[in-house]
Amino acid sequence: MKKFTVLGVLFLLPITAYLFFASGVNHFAKLPVLTENVLELNDFKTEDGKTKQLKDHITVLCFFGKDVESSYANAFNLAHEIYKKNYQFKDFQFVILTPEGVEDEVRILKTKLTEIENPENWNFVFGKPEAIEKVFQSLKTNYTLNDNSASPFVFIIDKDRSLRGRDNDEDFGVLYGFDARVYSEINNKMSDDIRVILAEYRLALKKYNSKREI
Known part of the structure; x- marks a missing residue:
């Protein structure tokens, strides 16, 4: 009986270890910085004339x-799989760059988003197409905007205005952004990376608070 127990442990241990590491590679390291100094949103305003910043968010x-x-x-993919799970995290926000003149269309979309979750941290900001292009170019990715100043790719920007992503993705190599048209990519890769970066900041805050208590 003891012999079979030992054999069982020897058989299961490598499988368990593989599943453990394969399912959480990104959870044990910071999300890589791919681009620093993403352009700040100084040339954009919300519908009520306010500004939104990348810094410290x-x-x-x-x-x-x-x-x-x-x-x-x-x-809707983003609302269900990313926003709804994380929007109450302090300093977490969605920022959507849109050209001036589409305010009515944005209001309709925000109304639809209320059916999923409170859209308080969906921040639509408006600017000229040239300003949108400048911000997009500052990401330094291999993607492009279309003629409508749009892209299906969405990006994670940290509190220091750095683009975070993957530098050794199993499918793409360097993964700058996530294709919001592909539900599985948002639900798996992006959701995982959002958890990683939020955990990183939670840990940093915990360490900061511990030092203050000393």
């Missing part, structure tokens, strides 16, 4: 362009 940065309705499916 964990931001999901999106580019919905002139044809907002064509991004509905992307927005």
Whole structure:
């Protein structure tokens, strides 16, 4: 009986170890910085004239362009799999860059988003197409905006205005952003990476508070 127990342990241990590490590679390291100094949003305003900043926030940065309705499916994927799970985390925000003149379309989308979760941290900001292009170019990715100043890819920006992503992704190599059209990519890769960066900041805050108590 003892012999079979030992054999069972020897058989199961490598499998258990593999599943443990394979399911959580990103959980044991910080999410890599791919681009530093992403351009701040100084040339953009919300509908009520306020500014939004990347600095000191964990931001999901999106580019919905002139044809907002064509991004509905992307927005709903993000709302269900990313926003709904994380929007109450302090300093977490969605920022969507859109051209001036689509305010009515944005209001319709925000109404639809209320059916999923309180959209208080969905921040739509408006600016000129040239300003949108400048921010997009500052990400230094291998993606491009279309003629409507839109992209299906969404990006994780940290509190220091650095683009975070994967530098050794099993499918893409360097993964700068996540294709919001692909539900599985948002539900798996992006959701995992958001957990990693939020855990990183939780740990940093915990260490900071511990030092203050000493």
